[in-house]
Amino acid sequence: MAKKLNMRKRYEVLTRGLGWEPTYQPKEKVFPQETYEGIKIVDWDKWEDPFRLTTDAYWKYQAEKDKKLYAVIDSFAQNNGHLNITDASYINALKIFIQGVSPLEYGAHRGYANLARQFSGEGAQLACQMQSIDELRHSQTQIHTLSHYNKHFTGLHDPFHMHDRVWYLSVPKSYFDDARASGPFEFITSISFAFEYILTNLLFVPFMSGAAHNGDMATVTFGFSAQSDESRHMTLGLEIIKFIVEQHEDNLEIVQGWIDKHFWRAYRVLGLVSAMQDYMLPDSPMSWKEAWDIYFVDNCGALFNDLGRYGLRMPKFHEQATVEAEHLSHQVYTVLYQFSNAAGFQTTVPTKEKMDWLSEKYPNTFDKYYRPRWEMYAQMEKEGKRYFNAGLPQICQVCQVPMCFTEISKGKPMDLSYRVSEFNSDKYHTCSDGCKEIFDHEPEKYTHAWIPPHQIFQGNCGGAEISDVLKYYNFNPEDGGEYHGSADEQMWKSAHGNNDNNSDAKESV
Amino acid sequence: MSKDKLFIILQNTEDARPFTEAFEQENPNAVFKYDQPGMIRIENNGFLGITKEVVSELAGHEVELQELHLVLVSLSGHVDEDDDYFRLSWN
Amino acid sequence: MSVKTNFGEYPVGNKDAIENFHGNQLVYIAWDNHLAIGPANVFAFPPEMSFSTLTEEVIPNIIGAHPDFECVDWTTATWVLDGEPLSPNMGESLIENGVGHKSLLRFKTPGLNGYQGTGN
Numbered sequence: 219m220a221k222k223l224n225m226r227k228r229y230e231v232l233t234r235g236l237g238w239e240p241t242y243q244p245k246e247k248v249f250p251q252e253t254y255e256g257i258k259i260v261d262w263d264k265w266e267d268p269f270r271l272t273t274d275a276y277w278k279y280q281a282e283k284d285k286k287l288y289a290v291i292d293s294f295a296q297n298n299g300h301l302n303i304t305d306a307s308y309i310n311a312l313k314i315f316i317q318g319v320s321p322l323e324y325g326a327h328r329g330y331a332n333l334a335r336q337f338s339g340e341g342a343q344l345a346c347q348m349q350s351i352d353e354l355r356h357s358q359t360q361i362h363t364l365s366h367y368n369k370h371f372t373g374l375h376d377p378f379h380m381h382d383r384v385w386y387l388s389v390p391k392s393y394f395d396d397a398r399a400s401g402p403f404e405f406i407t408s409i410s411f412a413f414e415y416i417l418t419n420l421l422f423v424p425f426m427s428g429a430a431h432n433g434d435m436a437t438v439t440f441g442f443s444a445q446s447d448e449s450r451h452m453t454l455g456l457e458i459i460k461f462i463v464e465q466h467e468d469n470l471e472i473v474q475g476w477i478d479k480h481f482w483r484a485y486r487v488l489g490l491v492s493a494m495q496d497y498m499l500p501d502s503p504m505s506w507k508e509a510w511d512i513y514f515v516d517n518c519g520a521l522f523n524d525l526g527r528y529g530l531r532m533p534k535f536h537e538q539a540t541v542e543a544e545h546l547s548h549q550v551y552t553v554l555y556q557f558s559n560a561a562g563f564q565t566t567v568p569t570k571e572k573m574d575w576l577s578e579k580y581p582n583t584f585d586k587y588y589r590p591r592w593e594m595y596a597q598m599e600k601e602g603k604r605y606f607n608a609g610l611p612q613i614c615q616v617c618q619v620p621m622c623f624t625e626i627s628k629g630k631p632m633d634l635s636y637r638v639s640e641f642n643s644d645k646y647h648t649c650s651d652g653c654k655e656i657f658d659h660e661p662e663k664y665t666h667a668w669i670p671p672h673q674i675f676q677g678n679c680g681g682a683e684i685s686d687v688l689k690y691y692n693f694n695p696e697d698g699g700e701y702h703g704s705a706d707e708q709m710w711k712s713a714h715g716n717n718d719n720n721s722d723a724k725e726s727v
Numbered sequence: 728m729s730k731d732k733l734f735i736i737l738q739n740t741e742d743a744r745p746f747t748e749a750f751e752q753e754n755p756n757a758v759f760k761y762d763q764p765g766m767i768r769i770e771n772n773g774f775l776g777i778t779k780e781v782v783s784e785l786a787g788h789e790v791e792l793q794e795l796h797l798v799l800v801s802l803s804g805h806v807d808e809d810d811d812y813f814r815l816s817w818n
Numbered sequence: 819m820s821v822k823t824n825f826g827e828y829p830v831g832n833k834d835a836i837e838n839f840h841g842n843q844l845v846y847i848a849w850d851n852h853l854a855i856g857p858a859n860v861f862a863f864p865p866e867m868s869f870s871t872l873t874e875e876v877i878p879n880i881i882g883a884h885p886d887f888e889c890v891d892w893t894t895a896t897w898v899l900d901g902e903p904l905s906p907n908m909g910e911s912l913i914e915n916g917v918g919h920k921s922l923l924r925f926k927t928p929g930l931n932g933y934q935g936t937g938n
Contacts, residue, residue: 225808269806271796279796423766449796503762520733524817591938607859611856611857613860624853632936662828662829666833675844676839
């Protein structure tokens with residue numbers, strides 16, 4: 219029997235020399251997307267996956283991860299795990315997750331499958347194939363895990379349908395569509411580097427730890443199971459950036475532009491995560507601001523310190539994102555609160571304990587700017603006039619978040635931030651310098667944006683009444699609105715009988 | 728904070744124990760944080776590494792270092808991996 | 819700047835061209851210093867609609883829930899249209915007042931600075 223090859227050798231055998239030079243067709247016809255973005259690759263063999271996973275090892279470890287996950291899901295269902303979470307309101311965070319994030323995993327699956335076809339280097343093809351399969355696995359395991367909650371809670375029944383239609387889901391959808399409508403190198407810079415390397419820790423690590431904190435072991439398990447793949451993707455993202463800029467000096471400026479753009483795009487999507495983390499987890503182990511300091515300020519500081527030798531710098535407008543960290547979750551959750559009558563989740567005024575926690579975590583901002591807002595809403599609710607905005611919100615043309623952001627970096631945190639661009643004699647409104655710059659760079663692309671409120675007015679969303687639009691979203695009447703008195707809360711109370719002190723303690727002020 | 732701080736996060740499980748302990752044994756300056764539920768965050772300046780020999784000894788049987796994938800949550804830095812070692816570093 | 823494409827020109831389009839709104843135009847309206855109400859709201863109005871319809875019907879429907887609303891005095895309100903000060907003629911139409919498709923109209927109500935003066 220031949221001697222077993224070592225890891226380096228096995229990877230080399232798998233990823234080198236299996237390709238060929240086409241003879242029936244010119245190479246640019248076989249790989250038609252490889253050059254038009256202006257990226258120049260001189261030697262694909264320089265591409266190396268630092269984890270050097272070969273196909274046999276890949277399948278072995280992925281199978282093992284799935285086996286562990288499904289064992290947890292089974293026991294979770296057998297033990298009625300959905301009743302052991304801290305509070306039913308917690309499930310609202312999972313609703314946003316499955317409506318907003320799981321379809322992105324599927325979109326990433328398709329995106330990487332395309333890259334595996336479009337890149338001519340065999341190492342890159344293999345890496346993209348594996349990532350494509352990973353992303354499909356994530357999408358499937360998330361659906362399988364959360365399907366148990368779907369038997370007991372509202373809003374979880376049709377996430378992919380909702381993702382393509384609903385106003386707040388156009389935030390993650392439009393970002394991924396933007397990346398997927400770009401060329402292969404921009405896509406991989408966007409998803410593998412700007413999203414996965416720079417920002418994905420903020421989505422998965424504190425949120426999954428938060429799930430553990432709230433007794434949701436099923437979500438913890440799929441989260442950590444996916445995150446082990448993410449670690450591989452992040453590592454690859456870093457390698458890709460180094461590979462591209464080392465290939466040709468002309469690549470640097472193009473890549474830096476993409477990092478700037480997609481950092482800001484992805485950061486705006488994470489605004490939803492900040493609201494989930496600070497407001498929708500009944501017990502939060504870590505605030506958005508704390509997570510931002512660890513995973514962005516510290517971690518990306520070290521990253522770009524290292525990437526400086528390639529001429530790369532921190533993404534543009536990162537200072538603004540850091541300044542916003544003390545405001546972001548409060549501003550975004552306000553929007554979710556005001557418009558949850560048209561959402562697939564419920565919201566409520568934070569409990570007294572929660573507000574005290576927010577004061578502690580946000581000593582510079584919460585009591586001064588945001589506590590009065592919640593106290594006002596609480597007062598209105600007490601008078602039987604729970605506040606919902608009676609209209610439709612103005613939406614940013616680029617990030618598609620309702621325009622709730624303020625002039626924080628100008629020292630005016632209570633002035634809404636408005637930017638406007640003119641293009642072909644029409645106006646396009648954006649929420650920030652970051653989004654305006656993205657619009658101005660490629661206005662032809664963003665004039666095609668499907669802006670949900672505008673689509674409602676054009677008559678493309680089922681009708682003019684809110685009930686028509688909710689039908690178009692496939693929302694049931696009990697899916698959205700106020701959490702207190704919701705079907706979810708009633709189910710929770712009746713399942714826990716009169717012995718439950720928990721929900722009393724959680725009542726709002 | 729130091730400009731070259733690195734981290735690796737592992738699940739806080741029995742399967743992860745030989746890896747966690749190997750990081751402890753082989754990186755005397757590393758800091759171990761247990762404040763986040765479900766996971767262990769290991770930080771060091773500039774370098775973190777483990778060897779197959781130490782992980783296997785701690786596990787009591789031969790361990791393939793790629794089994795790290797089963798307990799890995801996140802990491803930073805450049806990865807250098809071979810049959811006998813796994814290393815993270817900046818520059 | 820323009821979009822790099824693989825084949826030919828990037829298709830020109832405007833999903834929100836005024837023609838798509840069945841005779842209406844989009845208008846965004848916001849009450850400054852009252853963030854509890856929310857982001858600016860977007861509406862589709864006939865360009866010929868009188869400006870006073872805004873103050874008499876449209877805006878009260880949105881901001882009526884706010885405790886400051888009962889103190890609003892439209893005669894002292896100040897307006898900013900697309901970044902420029904505006905003294906609206908209430909009897910004239912939106913378009914006669916310069917409010918066009920996708921105009922942003924902001925107003926302030928002097929003395930009213932949100933819930934407990936906090937801008938909310």
